[in-house]
């Protein structure tokens with residue numbers, strides 16, 4: 001017979017759960033925590049005392065309760081003291097941020113990346129440089145408890161190796177290890193697919209908060225996806241789940257960077273839109289997409305037709321996903337935010353004609369609220385995962 005969890009395991013679990021409530025929900029009163037966790041007041045007090053002692057949270061009197069009687073102390077995350085390093089590598093930009101417990105962006109750096117072959121040493125050097133600049137500005141008592149990166153490619157779950165990033169020209173790149181070595185902080189750098197991490201961020205603190213079944217679609221040059229099923233990110237067997245950009249929507253259609261044809265990303269990605277609009281080569285990235293949407297708004301017929309065409313394929317892709325996953329919400333992020341806003345009628349109409357009525361009954365289509373920070377915020381959540389799993393152990397390891 002297997003023994004039940006030990007007292008120590010229960011305590012560890014409760015500490016993590018309490019910290020997660022404060023990390024995701026912000027300042028929370030002891031009374032609320034008692035209700036949320038179904039534990040008695042003295043247990044909550046003891047757990048809070050443990051987390052306070054290592055500097056993860058602090059307790060304060062609430063600002064104004066408006067109620068008579070002794071107010072319940074409010075537990076706040078020590079956002080300025082405990083932080084993680086979050087990185088994002090997209091086709092056109094690299095970004096780094098120092099993100100405090102509670103999801104507060106404390107500092108942030110970003111640079112344009114020139115398209116062309118992927119130069120590991122250059123990208124890693126740039127990101128490590130950002131981290132050093134930000135580190136120099138921190139107070140002596142701050143503690144970095146983790147690091148993680150969002151990458152625009154398929155990432156192997158077991159070791160964080162980027163297996164393939166067709167739009168950025170990387171194959172079999174041990175990106176996390178290289179960045180960890182360059183940072184020289186004694187911290188591993190966890191790596192995740194950018195759209196997967198965007199999904200995680202929108203689900204935990206963005207537009208999809210409270211949605212247990214959600215699909216996040218991220219447009220960079222290509223299209224990525226993150227699928228949240230029953231509150232869990234769908235990773236697949238080896239971590240490549242959610243590659244909806246390579247779902248074929250147009251058999252024998254436009255060639256895709258993956259070697260196939262007619263993938264969602266080939267029909268909806270930046271290049272397709274720019275070519276249909278007769279603007280390929282004029283502007284790239286978000287600027288290019290915005291220019292087409294703006295032109296369509298001003299009555300440019302070619303731009304309008306390009307958006308309709310691309311919106312039609314996007315709608316078909318979303319419709320297939322709705323039939324398979326019956327999500328409560330589909331969130332459009334990255335450049336898909338602009339693209340969706342410019343073609344919402346097409347997308348809706350395709351969904352209405354192609355999906356089962358029952359599957360789309362309560363479907364909400366939304367744009368990302370975290371915007372360009374979604375992937376960085378998701379990377380931060382990945383980096384915080386260990387602290388939330390075992391707060392005291394991680395603090396003991398990293399505290400100055």
Ligand SMILES: [Zn+2]
Nearest residue numbers: 246256258263
């Ligand atoms: Zn493809």
